[in-house]
Amino acid sequence: MTRVLVSVRDAAEAQLAAAAGVPFIDLKEPSRGALGGLDPGLIAPIVAQLRASAPQAVISATIGDWPAEAADQVAARCRAVAATGVDHVKAGVVPGPAARALLRQLDALRRTEGLPIVPVLVADDGVPWPLVDAALADGFGLLMLDTVDKRGGSLLQRCALDALQRFVTASRAVQARPGLAGALRAEDWPQLAALAPDFVGFRSAVCAGDRAGTLSAERLSTLMAQRDQA
Numbered sequence: 150m151t152r153v154l155v156s157v158r159d160a161a162e163a164q165l166a167a168a169a170g171v172p173f174i175d176l177k178e179p180s181r182g183a184l185g186g187l188d189p190g191l192i193a194p195i196v197a198q199l200r201a202s203a204p205q206a207v208i209s210a211t212i213g214d215w216p217a218e219a220a221d222q223v224a225a226r227c228r229a230v231a232a233t234g235v236d237h238v239k240a241g242v243v244p245g246p247a248a249r250a251l252l253r254q255l256d257a258l259r260r261t262e263g264l265p266i267v268p269v270l271v272a273d274d275g276v277p278w279p280l281v282d283a284a285l286a287d288g289f290g291l292l293m294l295d296t297v298d299k300r301g302g303s304l305l306q307r308c309a310l311d312a313l314q315r316f317v318t319a320s321r322a323v324q325a326r327p328g329l330a331g332a333l334r335a336e337d338w339p340q341l342a343a344l345a346p347d348f349v350g351f352r353s354a355v356c357a358g359d360r361a362g363t364l365s366a367e368r369l370s371t372l373m374a375q376r377d378q379a
């Protein structure tokens with residue numbers, strides 16, 4: 150079954166997500182951007198708390214929004230976030246001239262240092278096929294599409310359904326696990342479930358107000374109910 154990922158910013162939100170039965174909990178600071186990073190010093194205690202209270206939950210954290218050229222900062226942040234004990238370290242890759250080099254660097258960190266990196270391929274302008282093909286060829290086990298501009302429509306409006314299906318199929322064909330996110334709504338769940346990605350990520354849909362607001366227990370339960378009905 151497709152897993153639900155919910156992004157949370159602190160221990161209280163993490164507990165709320167765990168209590169709602171969210172299987173994949175993602176730590177980030179939404180007010181700092183699409184992949185806004187929490188300080189590693191704040192991530193570690195949340196991880197410890199979740200390991201105790203929700204040992205079955207898979208935990209990821211983002212490294213923050215960096216330009217593709219910021220190779221040293223990206224590497225340092227990937228190491229620091231991995232050291233907090235999360236299962237996955239999410240690193241954004243925005244299509245552009247330096248994107249392929251950044252992906253190569255993330256792959257090298259994964260291979261040589263064993264960092265559990267998940268490339269988040271930015272799909273505001275459609276599925277970035279050269280990056281998808283490269284990430285799959287590199288052998289990333291988990292990868293996802295997400296959007297940066299949350300106000301300009303959801304991933305389902307930015308990417309054709311058949312392109313998203315091709316992304317899922319191509320990933321599965323090489324035993325990679327694909328994820329989808331990008332201002333998705335609870336009511337999108339049937340459409341998303343039909344695509345059958347490994348996981349679907351949410352923040353905007355489960356907040357009171359915009360995604361930088363607070364996590365809403367009511368919205369979370371609506372999302373989980375939609376998932377159960379699909």
Ligand SMILES: O=C[C@H](O)COP(=O)(O)O
Pocket residue numbers: 154155156175295296299330331332333350351352353354360
């Ligand atoms: O990783 C998933 C994202 O945090 C989803 O956020 P969003 O629903 O606001 O696009």
